[in-house]
Amino acid sequence: MSITGGCFCGAVTYRVSGKLRDARSCHCSRCRKAFSSQASAYALVDPTEFSWLTGQDLLTSYVGKHGAGLSFCSKCGSTLCGIFDGKIHGVTLGCVDGDPEIEIGRHIFVGSKATWEVMPDGVVVFEEGPTV
Ligand SMILES: [Zn+2]
Ligand SMILES: [Zn+2]
Numbered sequence: 001m002s003i004t005g006g007c008f009c010g011a012v013t014y015r016v017s018g019k020l021r022d023a024r025s026c027h028c029s030r031c032r033k034a035f036s037s038q039a040s041a042y043a044l045v046d047p048t049e050f051s052w053l054t055g056q057d058l059l060t061s062y063v064g065k066h067g068a069g070l071s072f073c074s075k076c077g078s079t080l081c082g083i084f085d086g087k088i089h090g091v092t093l094g095c096v097d098g099d100p101e102i103e104i105g106r107h108i109f110v111g112s113k114a115t116w117e118v119m120p121d122g123v124v125v126f127e128e129g130p131t132v
Pocket of ligand 2: 026
């Protein structure tokens with residue numbers, strides 16, 4: 001089984017031939033801006049198991065300090081994946097199709113979440129990043 005994903009306009013699609021790992025949601029102010037949302041929703045992939053299917057020429061990237069960045073569709077703006085040192089690092093869960101058979105295991109930097117966000121009961125929260 002492989003996992004597929006794509007952007008809002010459908011032009012950019014990808015496949016992951018392995019499993020997603022370490023799904024997490026970060027509520028820090030940087031992630032809120034980067035994901036245009038209350039938090040990130042992100043899981044790690046093995047870069048050798050990731051391949052673009054369509055629309056790779058439409059991708060544009062923003063790379064911040066320390067070599068970490070995000071790639072997004074220049075047509076519709078969906079953020080598709082994270083990159084680190086020029087390699088695919090992880091995927092945004094919002095652009096994954098269907099059930100990737102993983103759940104968000106931890107909510108991090110909840111201590112700096114937006115005032116308007118109400119955390120659901122029962123989720124695993126960390127005030128800052130976890131130690132591992
Ligand atoms: Zn798009
Ligand atoms: Zn964050």
